[in-house]
Amino acid sequence: MTDRSNDNNLTLLGNGHTDYPSQYDPAILETFDNRHPDNEYLVTFNCPEFTSLCPITGQPDFARIIINYIPRQKMVESKSLKLYLFSFRNHGDFHEDCVNTIMKDLVRLMDPKYLEVIGLFTPRGGIAIYPFANYGDADHQDMVRSRLLASFRND
Numbered sequence: 639m640t641d642r643s644n645d646n647n648l649t650l651l652g653n654g655h656t657d658y659p660s661q662y663d664p665a666i667l668e669t670f671d672n673r674h675p676d677n678e679y680l681v682t683f684n685c686p687e688f689t690s691l692c693p694i695t696g697q698p699d700f701a702r703i704i705i706n707y708i709p710r711q712k713m714v715e716s717k718s719l720k721l722y723l724f725s726f727r728n729h730g731d732f733h734e735d736c737v738n739t740i741m742k743d744l745v746r747l748m749d750p751k752y753l754e755v756i757g758l759f760t761p762r763g764g765i766a767i768y769p770f771a772n773y774g775d776a777d778h779q780d781m782v783r784s785r786l787l788a789s790f791r792n793d
Contacts, residue, residue, distance in 0.1 A: 659725040664743040668718040672709045682706050685723055693730035700760040707753040733759045737769040745773050752778040754785055
């Protein structure tokens with residue numbers, strides 16, 4: 639039988655009412671125990687409706703955010719991740735800052751073996767920006783370098 643004792647720490651999942659944050663809030667993120675820590679496997683989140691604000695003009699920026707990670711002991715709960723990403727809606731930051739902030743917040747939260755965040759921002763002013771940020775523990779440094787080099791796009 640699977641131990642689900644940590645599931646009681648999840649306050650957002652299954653709650654009939656959802657309060658959407660009005661400002662950036664990493665404290666909304668929740669975790670649960672990885673039930674397969676002996677396996678090395680990849681988890682992918684595809685978040686096609688990310689929105690933030692340009693810190694200079696206040697205009698909205700839209701992106702598809704892709705998060706890939708190899709969990710260690712903790713995993714991020716998807717509804718809390720959705721609300722966390724929603725918290726950027728009124729947050730003013732450059733594309734590169736948003737992607738790096740998301741990566742650092744998730745690394746702090748979960749201590750994964752490997753994590754990467756890709757931002758595919760909708761072009762504005764005729765320029766598309768695709769920031770990529772990644773992290774890996776000591777055993778995954780080759781992956782950090784190879785994924786960083788592979789992220790170069792020639793669209």
